[in-house]
Amino acid sequence: MAVVKANGYGSDSVKIAKKLVSLNVDYFAVAFASEGVALRKSGIKTPILVLLPQVDSFEEIITYKLEPSLYSFYFLENFINYIKDKSIKETRCHFKINTGLNRVGFSESEINDALKKIKNAGKIKLVSLYSHLAASEDPNEKTYTYSQISLFKKMTTYITSILSYKPILHMSNTSGILNFTECEFDMVRAGIGLYGYNNHLNNDLIPVHTLKSIISQIIEAKKGDSIGYNRSHICRENTKIGIIPLGHADGISRSFANKASVIIKGEKAKVIGNICMDVFMVNLNGINAEEGDEVIVFDKRNNAENFAKSAETISYEILTNLSTRIERKVIG
Ligand SMILES: *Cc1c(COP(=O)(O)O)cnc(C)c1O
Helix, strand or coil: CCCCHHHHCCCHHHHHHHHEEECCCCCCEECCHHHHHHHHCCCCCCCCCECCHHHHHHHHHHHHEEEEEECCCCHHHHHHHHHCCCCCCEEEEEEEEEECCCCCCCCCHHHHHHHHHHHHCCCEEEEEEEEECCCCCCHHHHHHHHHHHHHHHHHHHHHHHHHCCCCEEEEHHHHHCCCCCCCCCCCCEEEEHCCCCCCCCCCCCCCCEEEECCCCCEEEECCCECCCCHCCCEECCCEEEECCCCCCCHHHHHHHHHCEEEEEEEEEEEEEECCCCCCCCEECCCCCCCCCCCEEEEEECCCCCHHHHHHCCHHHHHHHHCCCCCCCCCCC
């Protein structure tokens, strides 16, 4: 199962999904129904699991043959009410089990009640039973992960014994795939790994995203001059300042101010001053740079995980924050 939520982790969900269809992917997962609708409208016929559907999206789910996750009584009861009055024979759904992430899903004590409601509704087919790991990237939490895996085995064995058919079982995200082969079950959900990342950069994976810009202007600032809003940087020497047309409206958070670096002519140029809405500034001293030169914010070598670290965040956040204003080019 390929996870293409959040616009394919900040890239282009439709283009990524079409490529994956050509590679025979079995399933897609998105977070919300609208993301699945976008895939369907582009002609994708592959089954689509909606991980976190909301009660205002029943019509989209049915119209576009999306497969909702059943994860709470609130969602389940409203969904059953909705399908009761429709001339639907069977809806394909997925049952989310909480094994310790304590985020979404039915806990062990709720399983019987939930299954009773599903059986009574009559029209629901549980295509899969699944859960999500809390710390699959953390070797210090192995014991916890194993306890989640064994609870999942116990609960799915029980549920399968009640149903008259055998649903698909799945539990691993990217770090689960890489770190816990005993967690493969029938299917795995690859998200950020598809894009070349995992939580502890594994050199076998090649990050696919490159974020590029240019130097749109160069300013010669004098010793003592302040740079940008709130004067958060004062030049300690005469400084050549590069103006880069990317800002917090593009997903470069203000927390990168005075911390991150970008690559210009193979050299590191430090971000100075606050990040503005549409631009940020870098120190070009010692770099033989001119207006119009290419700026690499991140690529496969100076990757988004390293860039993210300078502002104490993770690749997931920086990639999915890239706003629609940034032009996407899919190469290859
Ligand atoms: C986002 C998500 C995934 C994918 O996780 P990665 O760490 O990106 O591989 C898998 N399962 C669920 C339930 C998710 O929400």
